[in-house]
Amino acid sequence: MSKVIEGLYYANTHEWVRVEDGFAYIGITDYAQESLGEIVYIELPEEESQIESGEEFAAIESVKAASDIISPVTGTIVVVNDDLEDSPELLNEDPYENWIIKVDLEDESELNKLLNAEEYKEICE
Amino acid sequence: MFKYLPHTEKDIKEMLQVIGVKSVDDLFEEIPKTLLNPEFDVPNSHSELEIYHRFNELANKNEVLIPFVGAGAYDHYTPSVIRHIIERQEFLTAYTPYQPEISQGTLQYIFEYQSIIAELTGMDVSNASMYDGATATAEAMFMACASKKRNKILVSKTVNPNIISVLKTYAFYRGIEVDFVDEENGITSELDFREKNTKEYAGIIVQSPNFYGIIEDFSAYRGILDETMGLLIVNSDPSVLSIIKTPGEYMADIAVGDCQTLGVPLWYGGPYIGYLATTKKLMRKMPGRICGVTTDSEGKRAFVLTLQAREQHIRREKANSNICSNQSLLALFVTVYTAVMGKKGLKEAQMKSFNATHYLFEEITKLPKFQKVYDGEFFKDCVIKTLLNPADINAALLKKGMLGPLDLGMFDDSKKGQLLFSATEKRTKNEIDTLISVLEVL
């Protein structure tokens, strides 16, 4: 049974969003890292680039799979977690601690369309 | 009974019993009757002796000419050793190395091949091979367009016209626009390149030695491309790269070409083998298979296909390329060739080809009816112009068992009367002198 953390927003494409000081941190869920298996590479976006909700912003490769990461929100990328470039396995080790991008949200109300922990758990079952 | 089918009547009966059907035909019951057992007009089964008879007859309808043309396929020497190695069943009859524990042989020679290509091109990483040099160049175009997210590409007019023709086909269907940079005095016009280069283009494809055999100098290209964040794609004969400045030294982003010149026989145009090498930065955008080093559970060094997530069987419609199998056995050709010829032999064969082509050029241009066309230094192809009819020249050479030059008018009306000659280390002085004597009396 994969881990789901209370207090985060979730997308049904298995990304999570944590809001802190008006910024959104986005990562992949435990369920996502488990299904991908050993992650070997992540193609990161560039800082200051625009992302749109529902569009891919990064791609993750594991030994036997590849998956696009879909942004649950719209906004501007403020920081990219560069640590992942050299150590993509961090996403396997702790997917909730290791966010991928920090985003300046354009429209906070978008978050309301996302799932809460309870709702997301149901999807993973 | 037939030699490739081991089934006896008894076997068949027993097998049918286990399956629970009465006859082999029952296994095809679901196929609509209208489709079953079609008529087809094909030859009857040939015994081995009849096969030899038939193929001797076919072989005699061919004539093996002494080539004085290259233009993408060169008559280099293939050491005997190669055929014996590649015909080992372990190499010849294996499939793609999907089970690495029993495919270390294939994986290791692919690793050695990648090492050789990386060394010759001066690039960081090579894939396990492509179909041929032309399709490798087309794949490089796709790779550039995908990584730059731009759908236009510049191509120098000095690139081999067959490669250009393949590029155009691949580009058209994928919705990529190809624009050309002019040729000036046999080389790419740097001025025209500077003028045309914009941020709309994913980069430029150039060739050196180019179609006319001329060695081009791309020293300024990196700077020009950096202004537009474009990629430099260089197509080269890898054997010549043992001597001339490499794509790596020009800070190219992608190096491509055909390895036919590294030990692969002429075979009437194929199988040859394309190579594609790139930088560490673009490695994960590369098409095709890549072999890497790892360890097994006991810590032993081992080889394995890696970065597979890029490939079509995983990425499906999102894959950059649809290539699966490539020209693996030809990669072994190249690897064994390079091992046997070694650092010295590779260069010696190329310098002998260089010398033979220069001798041929010098002697022909001494004849009153033949003149030099371009100023640039050439390697093992050269262009010579004449007012004589190219067809007459080739007919005269054919009578001596020689394959004459390519008439560039075939590809470009403005180049009528320009002839593309080539000579390799296999051409003797005597053969070249005979060629001269034929041209002399025309």
Add this chain to the structure above:
Amino acid sequence: MYYDKLIFEISNENRKGYSLPEYGIKEYKLPENLLRGEEALLPEVSELEAVRHYTNVSFKNFGVEKGFYPLGSCTMKYNPKINQDISNMAQFSIHPYQPVSTTQGLLEIYYETQRILSELSGLDTFTLNPYAGAHGELVGLMIMKKYHLDRKDFKRTKVIVPDSAHGTNPASASVAGFESVEVQSNEDGTVNIESLKEVLSDEIAGIMMTNPNTLGIFEKDICEIADLVHNAGGLLYYDGANLNPILGVARPGDMGFDIMHINLHKTFSTPHGGGGPGSGPVGVVNHLVKYLPKPVVKKVNDKYIIEENNDTTIGQISHFYGNMGVVVKAYTYLLTVGKENFANVGKYSVLNANYIKESLKDDYLLPIKGICKHEFVFDGLIDKSNHVTTLDVAKRLLDYDVHPPTIYFPLVIKEALMIEPPETESKATIDDFIAIMKTVAEEARTNPDLVKSAPHTTVVKRLDEATAARNPKVKYRDLI
């Protein structure tokens, strides 16, 4: 002893393995500014060292001549020796620019091969220019696109691909500039007619199918599917990966396919070569012949010619005429098998597959019952109580000197073990395989750790693929 050297690691700069003649041609000089700065780091060995090195490297491989190779979808049949001898004849290795008057023998081989393929497949004309199956798919889709463009039918931008199809199909569609649309399969992987009707529209350029499909099941409704697609204005593409079982029994052309490719390295016995060179001839029905890639080999008044220019072609897709060396081998095979034996090639491959399927279905989970064609798929072991996976079974087979079946494909079967025993394999070999598979199933019950930690007898054990991909070392220089 395990041989673990790279050719670079036995190199010694005072050795050489070649000899070249001195022809007394004078030497010329290359300008310094054109020369490369640093010499390439290439091996230098004596001739025997090279031969011994690659002989030892070869021992680390498994080939068809060593043992049973039931790799699903790959048709690993015997590669006859005579094919090799014929292709080595000196008169077949000539320069591609030789005039056709001096290459009539080769052109006859090219022409006759395309004619025989046409007879066997029911498509009207073939090009032998494509280099491989995937290349053939691309060429076929280009023809499909050109056909619609020529009719000014610009809306047709989508190609239907069944979800059970090989990943190459959608990848080829993308490269040819199409969008692929998945159509749901029935449980047995066959096309669901109702789903097909839903996706058919005036935006559909065509459909790509394999028949029998990747689960080894023949599409019995193929004629209806063809009618539906044709009536909607689309074309049918046949992926020849699975042609072997219907060879001489039924023809894609008769089923209504408009375009197809054939893998000479699967159906027509040319060696796989560790992943190429293959050859992927493409056949089309009459009204599409004008789109075939150039150059085209034709027969005019008993002479063979090469037609270079034609305004309606899709264009050029290879530097010269494709993998002629491979075509020579395939033609040798076609003549050897001959009219009398073609049907038995297909029939015995199907007999072999069904025999294995029925013999193992008490140990391995058979998701699709009933008669299969040349191959079928198990969904792992029936008894999964010890969590022994398909990967474990495959690795354990290595200890028994059997090449494992294709695993994890098709994607629609989770624990897929896809088995294809070609017609060249005898009942005795197959009985051995069945016994080994049963032994492994028994081991999975009684000694699961033995299976999970397999292989035990191979030159290397299970590999760390994650490290290889995270930190790629892809050339000798990365190791020093």
